Amino acid sequence: MICLETVAFELKGKFAFFKKPDVNSKIYFTYSHIHKIALLGLLGSILGYGGYTQQYEAIREAGTNKDNQYPEFYQCLKHLNVAIVPHGDCGYFAKKIQSFNNSVGYASREEGGNLIVREQWLENPHWTIYLFKNNEMDTTVFENLKRAIIHRQSVYVPYLGKNDHMAVIDNPRVCESTLIRDVHEINSLYYEIPGIIFDDFADPPENSSFYYFEEMMPWKLDPKLNYYKFRTVCLTNKFIESIPRKSVFYKTEGKTLALL
Amino acid sequence: MIMDFTKMYQEAVKKNQSILFDTYKLKRGIYILLDYHKTWEQNLDSIENSYVIIDRTETYVNKSLQEKFKKLDYYSSVLFDSSNKMVDLPGRKIHSITPLAFFMKEQTFLLDKKKEDMSAAEQKKVLFPDELKKHIEEFYQKLEQFDDGFLNLYPITAHKKKDKQQQLKERDQFFTENYPDLVSALKDPVRLNRNHDIRKYLIENMDQIILWLKAIKERTNFSNYVKIFFDVPVEDYQQEYKLYVVQKIYTVNDYCAIDGSNIVGLPSGDMTVNGKKPYLKHRTMRTEVPLRLSVDEAIARKDLYKWLESHGKFITQKYSYQELLKQDLRSEEGMYYLSLDTDSSVIYLDNVPFNARQRKVRVPFREIQYNKELKTYQETDKEIYDRAELFGWVNRFFFKNQLQGSWLTGEISVNQVITPTLQSIILQSRQAWFDFLFKGSASAIRPMINRLTLELITELIVTSERGGRTQILQAYYLRLGLLDCLDVKIDEMKGEDIMDYLSELYHNTDHDLDNNNFFAIENDRQFYYLAGQLTYYLAAQSEAANMTHDLYRPVMMAVGNPEKLKEQLEEMRKIYGYRLRHNYQRFNYAYAAVMGYSPDEKTTQLDKELMLAGLLSANLFFKKKTKNDEKEIDV
Numbered sequence: 001m002i003c004l005e006t007v008a009f010e011l012k013g014k015f016a017f018f019k020k021p022d023v024n025s026k027i028y029f030t031y032s033h034i035h036k037i038a039l040l041g042l043l044g045s046i047l048g049y050g051g052y053t054q055q056y057e058a059i060r061e062a063g064t065n066k067d068n069q070y071p072e073f074y075q076c077l078k079h080l081n082v083a084i085v086p087h088g089d090c091g092y093f094a095k096k097i098q099s100f101n102n103s104v105g106y107a108s109r110e111e112g113g114n115l116i117v118r119e120q121w122l123e124n125p126h127w128t129i130y131l132f133k134n135n136e137m138d139t140t141v142f143e144n145l146k147r148a149i150i151h152r153q154s155v156y157v158p159y160l161g162k163n164d165h166m167a168v169i170d171n172p173r174v175c176e177s178t179l180i181r182d183v184h185e186i187n188s189l190y191y192e193i194p195g196i197i198f199d200d201f202a203d204p205p206e207n208s209s210f211y212y213f214e215e216m217m218p219w220k221l222d223p224k225l226n227y228y229k230f231r232t233v234c235l236t237n238k239f240i241e242s243i244p245r246k247s248v249f250y251k252t253e254g255k256t257l258a259l260l
Numbered sequence: 261m262i263m264d265f266t267k268m269y270q271e272a273v274k275k276n277q278s279i280l281f282d283t284y285k286l287k288r289g290i291y292i293l294l295d296y297h298k299t300w301e302q303n304l305d306s307i308e309n310s311y312v313i314i315d316r317t318e319t320y321v322n323k324s325l326q327e328k329f330k331k332l333d334y335y336s337s338v339l340f341d342s343s344n345k346m347v348d349l350p351g352r353k354i355h356s357i358t359p360l361a362f363f364m365k366e367q368t369f370l371l372d373k374k375k376e377d378m379s380a381a382e383q384k385k386v387l388f389p390d391e392l393k394k395h396i397e398e399f400y401q402k403l404e405q406f407d408d409g410f411l412n413l414y415p416i417t418a419h420k421k422k423d424k425q426q427q428l429k430e431r432d433q434f435f436t437e438n439y440p441d442l443v444s445a446l447k448d449p450v451r452l453n454r455n456h457d458i459r460k461y462l463i464e465n466m467d468q469i470i471l472w473l474k475a476i477k478e479r480t481n482f483s484n485y486v487k488i489f490f491d492v493p494v495e496d497y498q499q500e501y502k503l504y505v506v507q508k509i510y511t512v513n514d515y516c517a518i519d520g521s522n523i524v525g526l527p528s529g530d531m532t533v534n535g536k537k538p539y540l541k542h543r544t545m546r547t548e549v550p551l552r553l554s555v556d557e558a559i560a561r562k563d564l565y566k567w568l569e570s571h572g573k574f575i576t577q578k579y580s581y582q583e584l585l586k587q588d589l590r591s592e593e594g595m596y597y598l599s600l601d602t603d604s605s606v607i608y609l610d611n612v613p614f615n616a617r618q619r620k621v622r623v624p625f626r627e628i629q630y631n632k633e634l635k636t637y638q639e640t641d642k643e644i645y646d647r648a649e650l651f652g653w654v655n656r657f658f659f660k661n662q663l664q665g666s667w668l669t670g671e672i673s674v675n676q677v678i679t680p681t682l683q684s685i686i687l688q689s690r691q692a693w694f695d696f697l698f699k700g701s702a703s704a705i706r707p708m709i710n711r712l713t714l715e716l717i718t719e720l721i722v723t724s725e726r727g728g729r730t731q732i733l734q735a736y737y738l739r740l741g742l743l744d745c746l747d748v749k750i751d752e753m754k755g756e757d758i759m760d761y762l763s764e765l766y767h768n769t770d771h772d773l774d775n776n777n778f779f780a781i782e783n784d785r786q787f788y789y790l791a792g793q794l795t796y797y798l799a800a801q802s803e804a805a806n807m808t809h810d811l812y813r814p815v816m817m818a819v820g821n822p823e824k825l826k827e828q829l830e831e832m833r834k835i836y837g838y839r840l841r842h843n844y845q846r847f848n849y850a851y852a853a854v855m856g857y858s859p860d861e862k863t864t865q866l867d868k869e870l871m872l873a874g875l876l877s878a879n880l881f882f883k884k885k886t887k888n889d890e891k892e893i894d895v
Binding site: 020021022023024025026027029032052053055056059088089090091092093094095096097107108109110111115120123124209210211212213214215216222224225226227228230232235236 | 261262263264267517519530531532536537538539540542544545546547548549550551552581593594601605606607608609610611612613614618619691692695701702703704
């Protein structure tokens with residue numbers, strides 16, 4: 001039986017905004033869930049790693065090299081496996097478009113000085129996050145991360161997408177995950193699995209109906225220019241009839257989790 | 261989500277190309293198909309079957325030819341209808357972008373005035389025959405120069421000559437391997453000869469073409485565009501289009517990069533790094549711009565926006581996951597919601613993992629209808645299961661039918677119907693209503709439904725004039741039904757239970773008042789209910805021409821303090837006492853009972869609710885005459 005040490009915690013907040021890059025003309029929209037790179041950024045802030053600005057400055061000073069290929073948080077945490085279990089209404093968080101002004105003209109350099117921003121925010125988001133220890137990742141980094149989360153220590157203030165939305169990290173715990181072969185349902189977000197077959201004749205869970213969610217979300221940074229690379233992320237409560245053998249799932253706290 | 265849509269759209273078009281052209285619309289003008297191998301006279305022999313005129317009514321449309329023109333037009337038109345994307349720059353006179361077609365506005369070259377009769381400004385806008393021929397010549401030269409422009413998409417970053425040469429070599433290799441059709445087209449003698457022949461044909465025959473067009477215009481008026489296509493295989497059009505589109509599809513080619521076997525860049529349309537908005541650029545990130553797409557993805561994205569536009573702007577459209585391009589809403593999976601602004605930018609989008617149809621809704625409701633025979637209002641219990649019907653009721657009774665068109669994303673202005681308070685309520689709650697009534701998610705509306713509907717009813721009471729009580733009562737029953745549906749209780753009582761309790765209170769109180777014995781209030785709830793009833797009865801005595809329900813406000817405000825409440829009632833009785841008959845026993849008993857009763861407990865939420873219900877529901881004191889009473893008429 002293959003077991004992995006896992007750090008789990010509840011990640012929530014009043015609002016969240018994970019900006020989608022595909023439109024930027026009038027309203028900025030959010031992903032429906034925190035994506036892996038945003039989550040790594042949040043964990044990086046806990047450990048005090050540098051972000052995009054520090055990387056930009058490093059490139060400006062020393063030119064592009066292997067050390068500043070990625071922002072520090074991504075460089076250190078990119079091999080970390082995570083699982084994200086959304087709560088909310090069948091994994092759906094209400095979204096609302098908020099309008100606000102930034103009248104500090106020198107920051108936006110907007111004509112007339114008054115920038116009107118319209119953003120779509122997630123309301124009351126709540127995810128259970130699982131972090132898996134693995135061989136690809138530096139053990140010291142994982143241990144530091146574990147200690148910081150369990151002892152509720154953070155170098156920078158973690159936030160959900162932008163610093164207007166403080167993150168609440170609750171109920172940190174260490175648990176164990178077991179590799180499983182028989183998978184009948186998946187409780188976390190997972191990358192689209194070609195060949196997965198759902199049981200179309202099964203009855204939905206009691207007092208509920210089936211739901212199925214998919215969205216293209218960032219999963220890694222391009223090594224050359226650091227723009228997002230996308231994959232389809234799914235979430236469903238449908239029962240699985242069959243799933244390709246190579247898919248990897250873990251059982252943690254009674255939930256079947258897919259690694260992102 | 262546009263990325264998700266784009267991916268689905270690409271897959272759908274791959275399976276069925278007609279999706280691309282089903283919604284494609286030809287602009288107004290005349291469309292002509294010519295064979296450049298034939299002389300103009302030979303073309304003229306069969307011209308009746310080679311042109312169509314598209315006007316607003318599409319009267320002269322030859323359907324089969326029209327379908328062909330749709331394709332040819334698609335592969336010959338400027339991207340995004342943007343003059344910045346033209347090949348004919350800076351002139352902007354020829355609107356086509358390939359050597360296989362010639363598009364020009366008819367007023368640019370079909371002139372009805374002589375040069376001498378035109379002002380200088382007018383002359384600038386038009387091309388006289390000689391100028392036109394010269395312009396065509398120049399246009400084809402520009403096209404030739406434009407051909408290999410795609411090579412510039414490959415970023416050459418080296419500064420030293422040696423490194424630069426190396427990069428240029430890599431560039432040539434990259435295009436030869438990944439875009440062989442574009443590279444081979446550059447030196448293809450057949451293609452070059454064909455383009456040369458077409459240019460020659462246009463220039464040599466332009467005078468006769470103009471004469472013919474003028475004759476047609478006299479016979480069958482057309483306007484806007486003259487679009488001439490040359491009869492070559494569609495594949496040739498596709499190839500020429502590709503040569504154009506690769507170079508023009510991106511907003512700024514400076515952000516192009518190589519990703520494996522693809523050129524990637526910042527797509528145009530709903531995406532900008534406009535110099536006037538410097539904050540849109542990622543200034544402190546290595547990536548610089550938010551998004552980079554391959555050429556195919558960028559083209560699909562452009563077509564997708566056209567397809568979305570064809571479903572209408574402003575109104576929020578819904579698309580199911582599985583049947584995105586068929587718009588079949590039966591799917592039992594997630595739904596996309598999207599609306600476009602006037603310039604086709606996305607102003608609303610959401611991705612919901614379920615379909616509202618899957619999620620059952622049950623709203624117990626009491627409908628009030630006027631019975632013409634009995635000349636009275638009657639209440640009937642019913643249940644609403646359909647969200648569209650529920651939206652109808654909510655819109656009618658809470659929002660006075662003002663939730664129309666783009667109510668979710670558009671501006672809500674104060675008008676004769678929408679008061680500033682109602683405007684504020686709509687702006688606060690419209691997303692939550694939409695989530696509940698269209699998406700099937702109650703998570704946003706549930707925490708606010710109690711406060712929201714109470715505010716709405718209060719606003720209705722304050723703004724309605726005499727006679728609007730039935731409407732308000734209907735809104736009140738809707739409130740109770742919604743509370744019940746969303747499992748929001750008032751002091752442990754569900755909305756439907758409150759409705760039943762109201763009927764019980766009415767009938768019991770009515771029965772007790774009918775007995776001419778001494779009437780006493782049984783409990784606090786009956787006290788508040790009766791206080792509401794008396795308030796309405798007293799206010800209804802007012803003879804003001806435009807009596808508003810604002811008359812109730814002092815009593816309603818005092819609901820938390822029973823003694824104050826009684827004082828306010830007494831005030832009203834003093835004002836309208838001259839209208840009250842001294843021998844109206846039902847009123848006298850009830851009034852005395854209320855004034856003599858002191859509630860045991862502090863005013864609860866349910867008490868307030870019953871007071872409001874008493875105010876709005878059928879009035880016990882307007883009940884028709886019993887044996888000893890004077891006749892009173894319901895209002």
